Amino acid sequence: xxxxxxxxxxxxxxxxxxxxxxxxxxxxxxxxxxxxxxxxxxxxxxxxxxxxxxxxxxxxxxxxxxxxxxxxxxxxxxxxxxxxxxxxxxxxxxxxxxxxxxxxxxxxxxxxxxxx
Amino acid sequence: xxxxxxxxxxxxxxxxxxxxxxxxxxxxxxxxxxxxxxxxxxxxxxxxxxxxxxxxxxxxxxxxxxxxxxxxxxxxxxxxxxxxxxxxxxxxxxxxxxxxxxxxxxxxxxxx
Numbered sequence: 001x002x003x004x005x006x007x008x009x010x011x012x013x014x015x016x017x018x019x020x021x022x023x024x025x026x027x028x029x030x031x032x033x034x035x036x037x038x039x040x041x042x043x044x045x046x047x048x049x050x051x052x053x054x055x056x057x058x059x060x061x062x063x064x065x066x067x068x069x070x071x072x073x074x075x076x077x078x079x080x081x082x083x084x085x086x087x088x089x090x091x092x093x094x095x096x097x098x099x100x101x102x103x104x105x106x107x108x109x110x111x112x113x114x115x116x
Numbered sequence: 117x118x119x120x121x122x123x124x125x126x127x128x129x130x131x132x133x134x135x136x137x138x139x140x141x142x143x144x145x146x147x148x149x150x151x152x153x154x155x156x157x158x159x160x161x162x163x164x165x166x167x168x169x170x171x172x173x174x175x176x177x178x179x180x181x182x183x184x185x186x187x188x189x190x191x192x193x194x195x196x197x198x199x200x201x202x203x204x205x206x207x208x209x210x211x212x213x214x215x216x217x218x219x220x221x222x223x224x225x226x227x228x
Contacts, residue, residue, distance in 0.1 A: 004158070031214060041202055043159070043218040056215050090158050096214050104149075105206075105216060107158025 003027050006091050006108035013081060014116055020077045021111045023091030031055075032074040033092040033105065034066060043090070049074055050096065078113075086115045119143060120205055120219035128225045132194050137222045139188045139205030146210050148181055148188045151218075153202040162190075185210075195226045 004025045013019055025032060033056075034046040048056035049068040063079040074091060088110040094103040123138045139148070147166045151159035163172050165181035165188065172179045176199075178191040188205055205219040 033216075035218075041153075041221045041223070043204065043206075043221075045215060045217065048214060050214070092158070104161045104164070105151075105159070107160070109156065109158055 002108075004091055004093055004106050004108040006089075006111050008111060009109060010112050010114075012114045012116065015081055015083060017081050018077070018079045019081060019113070020075055021089055021091075021113075023074045023076070023108060025072055025091075025093040025106070027093055027095075027106060029093040029095045029106070030071055031094050031096050031103075032068065032071070033094075034074065034076050035090040035092060035107075037088040037090060037110070039087070047074075047076075081113075081115045083115050086113055088112045119209075119217050120207060122203075122205060122219040122222045124222060125220065126223050126225075128227065129195055131196055131226055131228050133226075135192050135195060135224070137190045137192075137203055137224070139190075139219050141186050141207070144185050144210045145207035146185070148185075148205060148207040149216070150179055150188070150190055151204045151206060153204060154200075159202075159204055192224075195224075197226045197228050200224060200226050 006023045031050045033048045035043045037043045046060050047066045051071050052068045065077045068074045090110045091108040092105040094105045096103050120141050149164045150162045153159040163179045168185045169183045170181045176193045180189045203222045206216050
């Protein structure tokens with residue numbers, strides 16, 4: 001059983017379209033994240049949810065909207081896609097041990113988004 | 117300027133050589149982790165260090181957290197082709213909550 005699973009793995013779309021990426025974790029963790037990895041392999045945090053509540057919202061265009069229907073799922077919807085949105089998007093989950101310790105992050109395999 | 121700078125950015129070595137990867141910051145971190153990422157996969161945790169000056173060993177890998185908790189290093193002894201991958205340090209800043217910030221990454225290639 002895959003611990004953190006994302007779908008789709010690949011997504012090719014035109015500029016201006018709207019797309020969604022889904023993420024599910026079966027580890028029983030209470031915190032989930034979205035990270036964006038650019039072409040230089042830099043991983044930047046976008047959002048974090050703890051028990052369905054948004055706790056981290058980095059400087060991300062409001063075209064990006066996360067949704068957490070329950071603590072095992074965190075989806076990412078992107079409106080009006082732009083060329084610069086092309087990247088690999090990683091979902092991750094963790095069990096936070098204390099306020100200043102993220103715990104081990106378990107990552108999905110990533111969703112490669114290509115905007116043409 | 118990124119918060120966690122790694123060096124070198126790229127490293128290509130022969131099997132059997134030793135290497136060290138550095139992760140530096142001007143900020144203090146309450147904890148620091150090292151991950152390895154292989155192509156087409158997500159990063160996987162190698163180690164977590166939480167105490168200044170802490171040294172942890174994982175087989176041929178040695179991790180050190182700086183005394184001031186601003187930097188860390190990863191040393192690999194007798195590198196093998198299986199060590200090939202992207203190495204990422206990541207930390208939680210003092211006073212931050214749950215926010216794991218990743219370093220700029222070091223891409224290691226070990227040639228047989």
